[in-house]
Amino acid sequence: ACGGSSSASDTPVASVKLGYFPNLTHATAIVADKEGFFAKELGRTKLEVKTFNAGPAAMEALKSGAIDATYVGPGPATNAYINTGGQAVTIVAGAASGGASLVVDKSIKTATDLKGKKISSPQLGNTQDIALRYWLKGQGLSTDLQGGGDVNIAPQDNSQTLDAFKQHLIAGAWVPEPYATRMVQAGGKVLVDERTLWPNQKFATTVLAVRTDFLKAHPGTVRALLAGDLDAADFIAKDPTKSQQDVADVIAKVSGKPLKQSVITAAWPQLTFTVDPVASSILTGAQNAYDVGVLKKKPELGTLIDLKLLNALLKERGKPAVAS
Amino acid sequence: MTAAVTTAAARGEDGVATSTRHAVTLRGVTKRYAGEHGVLALDGIDLQVHPGEFVCLVGASGCGKSTLLNLVSGLDDVSSGEVGVDGHAALMFQESALFPWLSALDNVATPLRLKGVGRKDREARAREYLDVVHLGDFADRRPHELSGGMRQRVALARTLATQAPVLLMDEPFGALDAMTRDLLHDELESIWRERSLSVLFVTHNVREAVRLGDRVVLLSSRPGRIVKEYPVDITRPRRIEDSAVSTLSGEITHALREEVARHGA
Amino acid sequence: MTAAVTTAAARGEDGVATSTRHAVTLRGVTKRYAGEHGVLALDGIDLQVHPGEFVCLVGASGCGKSTLLNLVSGLDDVSSGEVGVDGHAALMFQESALFPWLSALDNVATPLRLKGVGRKDREARAREYLDVVHLGDFADRRPHELSGGMRQRVALARTLATQAPVLLMDEPFGALDAMTRDLLHDELESIWRERSLSVLFVTHNVREAVRLGDRVVLLSSRPGRIVKEYPVDITRPRRIEDSAVSTLSGEITHALREEVARHGA
Amino acid sequence: MALEVTERLPGRDNTELRGLDALDLGGSHQRSRRVWQAAWPKLAAIVLALGAWQAVVLSGWKPSYLLPGPLPVFRELGHQVTTGDFWKAVSITMTRGLVGFAIAAVIGLVLGVVVSRSRVLRAAIGSLITGLQTMPSIAWFPLAILLFQLSEQAILFVILIGAVPSIANGVIGGVDYVPPLLLRAGRNIGASGLSLYRHVVLPAALPSIVSGLKQGWAFAWRSLLAGELLVSIANRPSLGVFLTQSRELGDTTYMIALMIAILAIGIAVDAVFASVDTGLRRRRGVTA
Amino acid sequence: MALEVTERLPGRDNTELRGLDALDLGGSHQRSRRVWQAAWPKLAAIVLALGAWQAVVLSGWKPSYLLPGPLPVFRELGHQVTTGDFWKAVSITMTRGLVGFAIAAVIGLVLGVVVSRSRVLRAAIGSLITGLQTMPSIAWFPLAILLFQLSEQAILFVILIGAVPSIANGVIGGVDYVPPLLLRAGRNIGASGLSLYRHVVLPAALPSIVSGLKQGWAFAWRSLLAGELLVSIANRPSLGVFLTQSRELGDTTYMIALMIAILAIGIAVDAVFASVDTGLRRRRGVTA
Numbered sequence A: 001a002c003g004g005s006s007s008a009s010d011t012p013v014a015s016v017k018l019g020y021f022p023n024l025t026h027a028t029a030i031v032a033d034k035e036g037f038f039a040k041e042l043g044r045t046k047l048e049v050k051t052f053n054a055g056p057a058a059m060e061a062l063k064s065g066a067i068d069a070t071y072v073g074p075g076p077a078t079n080a081y082i083n084t085g086g087q088a089v090t091i092v093a094g095a096a097s098g099g100a101s102l103v104v105d106k107s108i109k110t111a112t113d114l115k116g117k118k119i120s121s122p123q124l125g126n127t128q129d130i131a132l133r134y135w136l137k138g139q140g141l142s143t144d145l146q147g148g149g150d151v152n153i154a155p156q157d158n159s160q161t162l163d164a165f166k167q168h169l170i171a172g173a174w175v176p177e178p179y180a181t182r183m184v185q186a187g188g189k190v191l192v193d194e195r196t197l198w199p200n201q202k203f204a205t206t207v208l209a210v211r212t213d214f215l216k217a218h219p220g221t222v223r224a225l226l227a228g229d230l231d232a233a234d235f236i237a238k239d240p241t242k243s244q245q246d247v248a249d250v251i252a253k254v255s256g257k258p259l260k261q262s263v264i265t266a267a268w269p270q271l272t273f274t275v276d277p278v279a280s281s282i283l284t285g286a287q288n289a290y291d292v293g294v295l296k297k298k299p300e301l302g303t304l305i306d307l308k309l310l311n312a313l314l315k316e317r318g319k320p321a322v323a324s
Numbered sequence B, C: 001m002t003a004a005v006t007t008a009a010a011r012g013e014d015g016v017a018t019s020t021r022h023a024v025t026l027r028g029v030t031k032r033y034a035g036e037h038g039v040l041a042l043d044g045i046d047l048q049v050h051p052g053e054f055v056c057l058v059g060a061s062g063c064g065k066s067t068l069l070n071l072v073s074g075l076d077d078v079s080s081g082e083v084g085v086d087g088h089a090a091l092m093f094q095e096s097a098l099f100p101w102l103s104a105l106d107n108v109a110t111p112l113r114l115k116g117v118g119r120k121d122r123e124a125r126a127r128e129y130l131d132v133v134h135l136g137d138f139a140d141r142r143p144h145e146l147s148g149g150m151r152q153r154v155a156l157a158r159t160l161a162t163q164a165p166v167l168l169m170d171e172p173f174g175a176l177d178a179m180t181r182d183l184l185h186d187e188l189e190s191i192w193r194e195r196s197l198s199v200l201f202v203t204h205n206v207r208e209a210v211r212l213g214d215r216v217v218l219l220s221s222r223p224g225r226i227v228k229e230y231p232v233d234i235t236r237p238r239r240i241e242d243s244a245v246s247t248l249s250g251e252i253t254h255a256l257r258e259e260v261a262r263h264g265a
Numbered sequence D, E: 001m002a003l004e005v006t007e008r009l010p011g012r013d014n015t016e017l018r019g020l021d022a023l024d025l026g027g028s029h030q031r032s033r034r035v036w037q038a039a040w041p042k043l044a045a046i047v048l049a050l051g052a053w054q055a056v057v058l059s060g061w062k063p064s065y066l067l068p069g070p071l072p073v074f075r076e077l078g079h080q081v082t083t084g085d086f087w088k089a090v091s092i093t094m095t096r097g098l099v100g101f102a103i104a105a106v107i108g109l110v111l112g113v114v115v116s117r118s119r120v121l122r123a124a125i126g127s128l129i130t131g132l133q134t135m136p137s138i139a140w141f142p143l144a145i146l147l148f149q150l151s152e153q154a155i156l157f158v159i160l161i162g163a164v165p166s167i168a169n170g171v172i173g174g175v176d177y178v179p180p181l182l183l184r185a186g187r188n189i190g191a192s193g194l195s196l197y198r199h200v201v202l203p204a205a206l207p208s209i210v211s212g213l214k215q216g217w218a219f220a221w222r223s224l225l226a227g228e229l230l231v232s233i234a235n236r237p238s239l240g241v242f243l244t245q246s247r248e249l250g251d252t253t254y255m256i257a258l259m260i261a262i263l264a265i266g267i268a269v270d271a272v273f274a275s276v277d278t279g280l281r282r283r284r285g286v287t288a
């Protein structure tokens, strides 16, 4: 009934509330918004954008119905799925992959050098925190949730991590872009690029999560969002310069101050902007979380990821389907 | 305001013959203050003020005069016994108790304001009361800009402005020089006459008591009890220097002196 | 405490002959209060209190008596003129000004404490002062548990406890009955004698002034000026009922009455 | 209602107790009655609040994962209080809070006294104190790290910067409203400088100082919980960390259980201040 | 120093002004002198603070990207104040703050009056009020979102829950310390119930209410800056968002510039409260 999603059978909603972060890893959403892809695909349905600073707040908003869909890291989405008993959240597509690294002080050469050192992660139980713990475990180094063990993990805000690293208060951190790049620019070196740990060097960094009941009631609208997402991914591949400009503009708009162009340019290649949520990495990540003791129960993620709409759309456009 | 008071007032209105109705009645009133020092301040006080009567209360420092007025005003509750007041009893406190955030005029106008009198009207009337206490020129001053005696006079004006039928006055002229006091004695007497007020008047000045009162009641100390009542049969207008006033106050002073000697000051 | 005071006091110590040294000196003192109502409270006051002299100050309500004591105590500054005090002048305020968080005893002990007197010693001495004002039994009470007159007496005890050579007293017996007042007149007189204090004593009771003073100074109102000084040549011990006291106070009262009549109360 | 309320005016608060005293009741009976009189409205309020909460939950207004009922929350709380980590966290957080508050109280009192004594200092930094107070804790984090690294001191710094202005303001406000008569009396009986402060100004300002301390505690506690996010130190669990974790994991039940624990601590601390305040008022006769 | 300070005792604060008044100086001359007297210590304090800051920077204690000097910060601030977005953010944040504070003031005053009037209510929710105050803003975010979604109301809710208890506590504290004599006088001249509050209790408690409002403002402003992170609405820039973003961007210069702007606003608002307070004290003669 509306715009690009003419095949949808549901009634169009008056408006859809979409969340994203003014952040490099959310470039797909930013570009789709700025370049008008969402608006074009949504037709008469109005798009209302809300920006967030962190996953938990975005998930609270999604669960409470304040927003209908949001770009977010797979960690918070998984958490929200688990603690609502699988009722509230469904991941319908990906937005970015890669772009997380363990950056450490130059003096550290190997994993064993980390023994007794303090390493930061963005927050307890988020994607990078689990990757860090799991990787250390694989290296035979123990950790615990209270920051004890062979390596002291101190979760803290990324911006604070950067300050702490500059002051040599921590030996390193497992962080997403652009912080990894900025830590490198502040004199660090990449010890582990997370891509090297995953099959095909692909793992979910940002996904599009939708409120499950919204998805059920308005598949057409979700489909339109997906279409916008696809358009944006194509655009980013075609015109990275303009895309970077869009991201810089949005960050400047929201924060009153642009992010340095050099940071964006340097961090950009670390990320892959793809609609594939790399479902296997989400499931593995949850399993890893359980293995390192962040999740108390074995995760059951039966209906967390639903790629039917996405794959239908890809097929329509003659592109290969993604695996679920 | 307390249960006892309200009942008594109601009883008055219920139609008991006016001739037997008292303006103020105390029956077997006892007051013991709470706290570590649980003082028995008043013990078995029986006292009536007839409508239109001017009763003066004298007694040594700390004998319970202020306590008695507080009980009558309903601001404190009796420990036992009964207090009755016919209508509202306005109390002029021993300390001036003015509102520091209001000018002298506004202080005096407050009781009128509480009655709902309009701004213009109440200011005009408050000015009149200030004139009565010879403070017409000081209407705009705040309490802290007034002398001790001036504050006391503003408080008097405020009490008069309540237009209550019963006045309870606690050493209202304690901070005034003899002359100003004489002037205010005349003013108070004429207002009492005009409005046929009932007055219960505490003073430490026995001459003043005789000058103003229809009756002088002598209280003893610790606990406060009524020692004796002196009817004042001197015809008005009286002057404080009158020899009749001197004679009677000499007699009362003598009795008071004995009281004080018996209990210590 | 003000510059003027310190200078004068220092001058005294500098060795000027003691016979010409005054306990209190006011020279051409003028006081105008600030604010919208910039009142001229005192105008050109010249007054000396000799060492060991008892000077009483009388005048109508609001004539500037309290203002004068405040200036002498150094708590307020003169607008022009000079004030000199030989040593510390302790002021007993018109209101009782007790510290509400301290018991009567602790209130009296505070000046001693400020002098560094040890706990036991100061409590014993404070108790003595309370006995002087006949409040030995009330040592543990807090100010709010005392009657008006009792508070005034505690304040008197506290002033005495400062052991200052100069006492400034602002209607210290205003809230006391005649008997208690008589007792305290005697006490004050004997302390004054023993310690050879210099006293500047404000009262609105002319008889009291004549009973106590070596000299009575009469102030006029608005602005406060010295109208006349009356030496009191009645031999001590005096009693307030003495006919000589009556005669002189009659004379002063007459003059005061004329003052009040001239200016309004 | 109107009548009843009139009778409860602050000025009359003690009338009833007085009446009881006058009857010379046995002390212990009286005490238990007093305790009951203070306790029942609190209990009633708690019961009412829980009832309302349960009613909202039963109405099905929000799914239980968003708004869990009192039962699961208290079950969770009941579970938490049996774990050692919970008590360790409570004790770490409380210790930090009390130490921080004690230091803030000392600094705040001294600062308040100094600023209130000097007109120049007051003009210079009086407004700055309130200005600092309006700065959100988050803005101080980078500075805290810069100065104190990731240590207990960094948390302490954030507490102090939150609580000190409040306490200092309480002192300044109290000093400003000391009745001039008492000041004059104090000076006249020989107090000056420090002794005037010690014997007159501070006792007179005490009620306002206590209320400043109470506000200071609120700021300290809030800043502490925020500060604990700043620095999570190895093997030092804390309520602040738990609270953020519960939020980050989206575990509403756990979060509400923690909030109730925090509220209970806040109320317990308030009770201390309230009893100090009541004592002050009784001593000064500000209850009749 | 000691002597000078003694002369600056609160009790003497106005002595000098009085002296000036007595000389009957021309009004305007006098006023400009007063302004200067109030301003110079502030200016001196600012100059000193900037000097110390510059000295620390010059000492090379920390690299300039961690601790930039005053010059770049003020250059940045100077740049910001020329941008429309900065002023838009200031005005949006200020509007939210003022609206929130106004509503908090009304609710806090009413709540304070109601609680202070009734012994039952006080026992029931008196402590709860302080308890709420000690709850960090962050704990309220989920509830705010739950109740109000992502709207201005959610921010308002966070402001209110921060500021209302403070204001109510100010009222309660003030009411508790109204001199009993004034209460008795008021009742005796015919005030009772509401009119007693209107004509006696509230005017007498006004100083404490004003200081409660001042504390309430501090809480409101802090909660606001925290709450603005909660919801950033498209095309509504705000200081709270700027502040966090500056932190996330790691742009210390920008962040300090923002902190200075926030501090300036805090000081400006404090000046309003201070002048109300001075007026109150002058009217009541609490300066001699």
Ligand SMILES: Nc1ncnc2c1ncn2[C@@H]1O[C@H](COP(=O)(O)OP(=O)(O)OP(=O)(O)O)[C@@H](O)[C@H]1O
Binding pocket: B033, B034, B035, B037, B039, B041, B059, B060, B061, B062, B063, B064, B065, B066, B067, B068, B094, B204, C144, C145, C146, C147, C148, C149, C150, C175, C177
């Ligand atoms: N709030 C109180 N608590 C305990 N005792 C009190 C209280 N108020 C007064 N008293 C005591 O009750 C007695 C009577 O006090 P009251 O004020 O009635 O005396 P009074 O006759 O007015 O004295 P004065 O002439 O000095 O004003 C005194 O012993 C006093 O100490």
Ligand SMILES: Nc1ncnc2c1ncn2[C@@H]1O[C@H](COP(=O)(O)OP(=O)(O)OP(=O)(O)O)[C@@H](O)[C@H]1O
Binding pocket: B144, B145, B146, B147, B148, B149, B150, B175, B176, B177, C033, C034, C035, C037, C039, C041, C059, C060, C061, C062, C063, C064, C065, C066, C067, C068, C094, C204, E288
């Ligand atoms: N702080 C002030 N500001 C302005 N005017 C004042 C102030 N204090 C006193 N006055 C005025 O100064 C004059 C003298 O006051 P003062 O208190 O010295 O009188 P007094 O002789 O002690 O009177 P009383 O016998 O009534 O105590 C009065 O007219 C009074 O209104």
Ligand SMILES: [Mg+2]
Binding pocket: B065, B066, B067, B094, B170, C147, C148, C149
């Ligand atoms: Mg009395």
Ligand SMILES: [Mg+2]
Binding pocket: B147, B148, B149, C065, C066, C067, C094, C170
């Ligand atoms: Mg006087």
